[in-house]
Amino acid sequence: MEYQTLHWKGDATGSLCMIDQTLLPTEFKEIDCWTVEGVWEAIKMLRVRGAPAIGVAAAYGVVVGTRELREASRQDFNKKLTEVVKYLASSRPTAVNLFWALDRMSALALKESSLASLAMHDRLLEEARRIHVQDREMCAAIGRHGSELLKSGTGVLTHCNAGGLATGGDGTALSVMFAAAAAGKSIRVYADETRPLLQGARLTAWELQQRGIPVTVICDNMAAQVMKEDRIHAVVTGADRIAANGDAANKIGTYGVALLAKAHGIPFYVAAPSSTFDLSLSTGDKIPIEQRSREEVAEGFGRQTVPEGVDVYNPAFDVTPADLITAIITERGVVQRPNRELIAAHLAEDAIA
Numbered sequence: 001m002e003y004q005t006l007h008w009k010g011d012a013t014g015s016l017c018m019i020d021q022t023l024l025p026t027e028f029k030e031i032d033c034w035t036v037e038g039v040w041e042a043i044k045m046l047r048v049r050g051a052p053a054i055g056v057a058a059a060y061g062v063v064v065g066t067r068e069l070r071e072a073s074r075q076d077f078n079k080k081l082t083e084v085v086k087y088l089a090s091s092r093p094t095a096v097n098l099f100w101a102l103d104r105m106s107a108l109a110l111k112e113s114s115l116a117s118l119a120m121h122d123r124l125l126e127e128a129r130r131i132h133v134q135d136r137e138m139c140a141a142i143g144r145h146g147s148e149l150l151k152s153g154t155g156v157l158t159h160c161n162a163g164g165l166a167t168g169g170d171g172t173a174l175s176v177m178f179a180a181a182a183a184g185k186s187i188r189v190y191a192d193e194t195r196p197l198l199q200g201a202r203l204t205a206w207e208l209q210q211r212g213i214p215v216t217v218i219c220d221n222m223a224a225q226v227m228k229e230d231r232i233h234a235v236v237t238g239a240d241r242i243a244a245n246g247d248a249a250n251k252i253g254t255y256g257v258a259l260l261a262k263a264h265g266i267p268f269y270v271a272a273p274s275s276t277f278d279l280s281l282s283t284g285d286k287i288p289i290e291q292r293s294r295e296e297v298a299e300g301f302g303r304q305t306v307p308e309g310v311d312v313y314n315p316a317f318d319v320t321p322a323d324l325i326t327a328i329i330t331e332r333g334v335v336q337r338p339n340r341e342l343i344a345a346h347l348a349e350d351a352i353a
């Protein structure tokens, strides 16, 4: 089945259309966001989720949010743009791609300060489309580089969903698996279910099934046993923000998987585009970790699973220290044994492959 995680519909006065990922795998439904509040809600509620996809959605969200000011003075347009950017930035705190995309939209408006509002708004849509296309290209390049690391016959564990549903293209971690399969390698993917919102069970399993790649879902607490049984030979995950020293934030549970991989001598790979790096943070302990609601844990299966009055702690992400990461795969290539110096060199302007 052909699908697009998100896309712009119509001309510059159109809407942002996206798959409502909260309904998968039982219902495939697209929703149209006509207001910036609708885009904010879709990001907050994980209708659209995954670091790169959140960035693309936010860029289109700026276009939605400034649409009514197309005929206004440029001063009023700029005021609205600043409000819209600030508002969208408040939707989720951890994925740096959100802020990266919003910064790009703001920087363009600043650079094009002499344009009338109408032309400026058209330019913002072009920029959002460019961010989307570039994300698609980055995913493809990550797949090409990463697939070299997987041999035929590999069992691959992944956590959460870092597939096409999480990006504007084919995904980051899953792009590696799609490219390996396309190259004729036989792989089996183990997908951690990923409590509490089950992105692995609902979304990763769905995507792999759509692409005809063998996938087995395991509960999060089964990974150690499955590794011990020698079913897993590599772990590949995505990331939401990578600090300058290589510490990588990803869905809660990823750090535990990295520790298990180390204990079993299994390589642990992180696949992420350069837009996921935050070089302003020297280490991962500075990465803001989103805290989510009690209900996601206590009522996650459509019924109450925790006694009333009992506290629940629900951090949405954790940080895997760089020394547990075998390599980081970006659109530029592979950084083996990542550290501050290697990452700086890899991301330097002239290092593009």
Ligand SMILES: CSC[C@@H](O)[C@@H](O)C(=O)COP(=O)(O)O
Residues within 6 Å of the ligand: 046, 049, 050, 051, 052, 095, 159, 160, 161, 162, 163, 166, 167, 171, 172, 173, 199, 237, 238, 239, 240, 250, 251, 252, 316
């Ligand atoms: C290519 S997506 C990488 C990450 O964003 C992904 O692994 C993840 O943790 C997503 O979390 P989510 O809370 O579903 O947005």
